[in-house]
Amino acid sequence: xxxxxxxxxxxxxxxxxxxxxxxxxxxxxxxxxxxxxxxxxxxxxxxxxxxxxxxxxxxxxxxxxxxxxxxxxxxxxxxxxxxxxxxxxxxxxxxxxxxxxxxxxxxxxxxxxxxxxxxxxxxxxxxxxxxxxxxxxxxxxxxxxxxxxxxxxxxxxxxxxxxxxxxxxxxxxxxxxxxxxxxxxxxxxxxxxxxxxxxxxxxxxxxxxxxxxxxxxxxxxxxxxxxxxxxxxxxxxxxxxxxxxxxxxxxx
Amino acid sequence: xxxxxxxxxxxxxxxxxxxxxxxxxxxxxxxxxxxxxxxxxxxxxxxxxxxxxxxxxxxxxxxxxxxxxxxxxxxxxxxxxxxxxxxxxxxxxxxxxxxxxxxxxxxxxxxxxxxxxxxxxxxxxxxxxxxxxxxxxxxxxxxxxxxxxxxxxxxxxxxxxxxxxxxxxxxxxxxxxxxxxxxxxxxxxxxxxxxxxxxxxxxxxxxxxxxxxxxxxxxxxxxxxxxxxxxxxxxxxxxxxxxxxxxxxxxxxxxxxxxxx
Numbered sequence: 001x002x003x004x005x006x007x008x009x010x011x012x013x014x015x016x017x018x019x020x021x022x023x024x025x026x027x028x029x030x031x032x033x034x035x036x037x038x039x040x041x042x043x044x045x046x047x048x049x050x051x052x053x054x055x056x057x058x059x060x061x062x063x064x065x066x067x068x069x070x071x072x073x074x075x076x077x078x079x080x081x082x083x084x085x086x087x088x089x090x091x092x093x094x095x096x097x098x099x100x101x102x103x104x105x106x107x108x109x110x111x112x113x114x115x116x117x118x119x120x121x122x123x124x125x126x127x128x129x130x131x132x133x134x135x136x137x138x139x140x141x142x143x144x145x146x147x148x149x150x151x152x153x154x155x156x157x158x159x160x161x162x163x164x165x166x167x168x169x170x171x172x173x174x175x176x177x178x179x180x181x182x183x184x185x186x187x188x189x190x191x192x193x194x195x196x197x198x199x200x201x202x203x204x205x206x207x208x209x210x211x212x213x214x215x216x217x218x219x220x221x222x223x224x225x226x227x228x229x230x231x232x233x234x235x236x237x238x239x240x241x242x243x244x245x246x247x248x249x250x251x252x
Numbered sequence: 253x254x255x256x257x258x259x260x261x262x263x264x265x266x267x268x269x270x271x272x273x274x275x276x277x278x279x280x281x282x283x284x285x286x287x288x289x290x291x292x293x294x295x296x297x298x299x300x301x302x303x304x305x306x307x308x309x310x311x312x313x314x315x316x317x318x319x320x321x322x323x324x325x326x327x328x329x330x331x332x333x334x335x336x337x338x339x340x341x342x343x344x345x346x347x348x349x350x351x352x353x354x355x356x357x358x359x360x361x362x363x364x365x366x367x368x369x370x371x372x373x374x375x376x377x378x379x380x381x382x383x384x385x386x387x388x389x390x391x392x393x394x395x396x397x398x399x400x401x402x403x404x405x406x407x408x409x410x411x412x413x414x415x416x417x418x419x420x421x422x423x424x425x426x427x428x429x430x431x432x433x434x435x436x437x438x439x440x441x442x443x444x445x446x447x448x449x450x451x452x453x454x455x456x457x458x459x460x461x462x463x464x465x466x467x468x469x470x471x472x473x474x475x476x477x478x479x480x481x482x483x484x485x486x487x488x489x490x491x492x493x494x495x496x497x498x499x500x501x502x503x504x505x506x507x508x509x510x511x512x513x
Contacts, residue, residue, distance in 0.1 A: 213448065
């Protein structure tokens with residue numbers, strides 16, 4: 001063996017050992033600090049985990065960019081959704097006065113809110129960009145109440161890990177971790193550019209998470225559940241998205 | 253380094269013309285293990301990224317400039333292809349199968365592999381003086397006379413010489429440096445700029461590029477540039493002697509000198 005190949009061998013061996021040890025330590029820490037997403041298994045699980053863990057550390061307190069009023073898109077795109085259910089059409093015909101948002105799970109006071117009730121709480125607005133995984137985007141002003149306000153109101157258990165949320169339309173549900181749920185820009189929105197939120201943009205009630213792709217901002221919201229167990233919902237991957245091949249964490 | 257006998261140092265022994273090469277070497281070491289391993293990991297990653305990236309583009313084959321862009325706004329340019337989503341008016345009467353799910357998962361997972369491997373390559377290349385020695389053009393390289401000679405060689409006017417089996421000419425050096433230090437960093441940067449989470453932590457990532465849609469458009473154009481580089485690269489390898497160059501990048505030695513021993 002020449003000195004040359006011995007040197008190579010030592011360097012390669014050291015690098016490999018450091019790599020394996022690093023991955024092991026990282027996996028342990030990730031579990032400990034809640035950096036592992038519900039869809040961490042499978043072929044692409046390692047990529048999802050790396051992304052989620054990195055962004056959890058990097059974006060703990062960061063705010064999505066907010067824009068000036070002059071940057072608001074002239075026409076907020078209303079992309080197509082599946083044909084509406086009869087149930088939704090009935091609410092629509094009644095101008096959504098009977099629309100209800102149920103909040104349950106690990107909360108002290110399970111509560112049902114009407115849209116008017118939600119509007120009676122201190123209203124906030126954000127001018128943020130909707131970013132679709134397809135590539136397009138638009139900026140609008142979203143009016144609503146921070147989800148954290150509602151979670152405090154119902155007495156959400158601080159031990160809970162996730163908030164699951166559901167559209168009235170079938171097979172449309174997501175979840176976020178508590179860091180995202182309590183984030184100051186996570187809103188329950190009922191208004192767009194100062195008017196009632198149009199059905200085409202998710203009205204009467206849509207959740208908004210400007211730090212994640214549009215598909216996490218579920219439209220026609222009618223239920224929130226606070227939980228620490230993802231296994232109770234669907235295939236246990238955290239939302240319908242991983243069941244359809246998409247990432248649970250959509251901050252990228 | 254200079255106190256070591258030159259035969260112990262893989263690249264100095266073979267490539268750098270200034271170093272005292274040992275004349276008794278029977279096979280010429282060409283690429284270090286690290287260069288070879290990272291080369292092939294990046295090659296595989298690049299293929300996965302191009303395929304998955306193309307699938308993602310098909311869901312919205314329109315490109316914009318600035319912060320926002322969608323089917324209600326004027327595109328900078330459109331690709332004349334059908335789309336995998338019916339939101340996009342392409343002029344085609346049909347919609348392609350939607351492959352975005354696995355494409356996105358593969359794209360981001362592979363991006364991790366490419367970025368980490370790329371960092372390993374750049375950092376180790378820096379430490380081992382790979383860039384300074386093998387890729388940074390020398391003063392003589394940058395003379396017009398040398399440029400002209402390399403050009404004549406490429407055009408086939410001048411008889412091919414053997415020097416390229418052992419080192420890179422000035423065009424190769426400048427091209428590789430551009431790919432490593434301009435195109436790849438730019439494609440990673442513009443990719444990160446499309447992440448709404450990353451932008452929230454480091455808004456300059458996207459604002460410096462003129463907005464999210466500009467970032468997406470630049471990402472696409474740089475990807476095309478990288479694909480073009482790949483074509484030229486493979487063509488040049490083929491012209492220079494495909495198996496000899498493949499041998500150099502797989503087992504690390506050029507075959508010519510093997511035969512000559």
